[in-house]
Structures are given as C-alpha cells and as structure tokens.
Amino acid sequence: MVEIAAAFAVLQAIALGMRWLLELVAGADVLVESFTPGTLDALALGRDVLARINPRLVHVAITAFGSDGPKASWPATDLTIAAASYAMSLNGDRDRPPVRVGVAQAYNFAAAAGAAAAGAGASAAWAPCDTVSVAIATVPARTSARQREVR
Numbered sequence: 573m574v575e576i577a578a579a580f581a582v583l584q585a586i587a588l589g590m591r592w593l594l595e596l597v598a599g600a601d602v603l604v605e606s607f608t609p610g611t612l613d614a615l616a617l618g619r620d621v622l623a624r625i626n627p628r629l630v631h632v633a634i635t636a637f638g639s640d641g642p643k644a645s646w647p648a649t650d651l652t653i654a655a656a657s658y659a660m661s662l663n664g665d666r667d668r669p670p671v672r673v674g675v676a677q678a679y680n681f682a683a684a685a686g687a688a689a690a691g692a693g694a695s696a697a698w699a700p701c702d703t704v705s706v707a708i709a710t711v712p713a714r715t716s717a718r719q720r721e722v723r
Contacts, residue, residue, distance in 0.1 A: 606634045632686040653678035
C-alpha cells in the first residue's frame, strides 16, 4: 500500500510540474533546452505542442551533435566536443598529443549562437560540435601564417 501511495505522489508531482511548465511556456518568449533529441516529443511537449500553446515562442535546442544524424543521441562533454571539432588540435606542442582547451568553451559557443538566434526571433537547434568547428574554421590558416612569420 505504501508503494502505491508513493507512486501516486510521484505522478501527482510530475503532473503538477508539467502544468507549471505549460503555464511558463504560455507566457514565455524563449525556451532553451538541452535534452537528448526526442525527449520533449516523448513527454508530449514537442515543438508542435509548444507552438499551439504559444505561437510566438522561440525554441532553442542545444544538443551535443545536432538533432538528427548518426551521433544525435550521443552524450558528450566539453572535452569530447573539443576533440571532435578540431579545437584540441590547436593546443599544445607539435611533438605531443593535442591538449584540452584551458576553459570549457563548446557549450559557451553553442549558447551564444542560440542566444543570437533567439534574439533574432528564430527557433533553432544548435550543436556545440558544429558551432565550435565553425568558430575555429579560420584558425589553421592564421596559425600557419603566424608560424611561418616566427620561423
């Protein structure tokens, strides 16, 4: 009997939390989330549902490797994203393996890109791996030019 009461209490808490979330969404300008792709759909809170509740809502989703594709559901840390996006190859000495960027950057880049999209009023999905790759795309050319100058 205690297990049934506990389960009922959990279900009531979930229902109350969902009701509060829907009330917040109804009056919000922007929703930023970083769930694994498909999580909001599984909770019956997908983009279509949220758009019916608040058509003006700007929905920004930040996922490690994007919202679709072979790596979409892969979890990742800032270190994983730095390695996958080429950022680590820019640090360290030539005769040693790449080293981690001193301060976590990947999710900061994605958050900045998501904030820019939200500020422009666009719903978007941002992947830190892609965002960091784009941010450092010109670094190898600048780095190799600088290395030629130093020699």
